[in-house]
Amino acid sequence: xxxxxxxxxxxxxxxxxxxxxxxxxxxxxxxxxxxxxxxxxxxxxxxxxxxxxxxxxxxxxxxxxxxxxxxxxxxxxxxxxxxxxxxxxxxxxxxxxxxxxxxxxxxxxxxxxxxxxxxxxxxxxxxxxxxxxxxxxxxxxxxxxxxxxxxxxxxxxxxxxxxxxxxxxxxxxx
Numbered sequence: 001x002x003x004x005x006x007x008x009x010x011x012x013x014x015x016x017x018x019x020x021x022x023x024x025x026x027x028x029x030x031x032x033x034x035x036x037x038x039x040x041x042x043x044x045x046x047x048x049x050x051x052x053x054x055x056x057x058x059x060x061x062x063x064x065x066x067x068x069x070x071x072x073x074x075x076x077x078x079x080x081x082x083x084x085x086x087x088x089x090x091x092x093x094x095x096x097x098x099x100x101x102x103x104x105x106x107x108x109x110x111x112x113x114x115x116x117x118x119x120x121x122x123x124x125x126x127x128x129x130x131x132x133x134x135x136x137x138x139x140x141x142x143x144x145x146x147x148x149x150x151x152x153x154x155x156x157x158x159x160x161x162x163x164x165x166x167x168x169x170x171x172x173x174x
Contacts, residue, residue: 020048031057049092060090 001013018026020043030037043049052058061084065071073079077097086092105115109129115121121130 024048024051027052027057028055049086053086053088053091058091061093062090 001015005011005013014037016038023041023043027038041048049058062071069075071080073081076083081089083093083095084090085094115126120126
């Protein structure tokens with residue numbers, strides 16, 4: 001916020017932090033009372049922007065961007081328009097790509113190069129020898145399973161089978 005205020009002297013930033021479930025009703029009540037106190041927001045992309053767009057409480061993102069360097073396709077991976085997350089390509093924008101480690105390899109057990117592609121995990125020699133988060137929940141297993149499903153179809157996820165282990169106090173049992 002201080003960097004913004006330095007770049008735009010005379011504009012004071014007032015930060016309001018609310019859960020998404022509290023923001024929409026609050027903004028809606030304020031708008032009904034003629035109060036327009038929000039100029040910009042960051043939020044999870046699924047619900048809040050869609051609800052606000054339906055209520056005509058948002059401007060298309062591109063219409064409020066004014067710096068040419070921000071809109072320059074060269075500075076965005078795949079070009080500026082690749083960052084939209086909504087079907088209308090105007091309300092929800094991902095200004096960054098998150099990369100996180102979701103798969104790990106024990107190099108004491110797997111030689112370099114043995115697993116270099118997702119399909120390599122289907123090799124029967126790995127059956128019962130890897131651990132993954134549950135792909136049915138939005139946790140550690142969801143993202144890898146989604147990437148595999150989108151890239152290779154449902155068959156690759158089915159190929160993993162189901163082996164459950166219970167773990168406690170650092171030990172696991174089938």
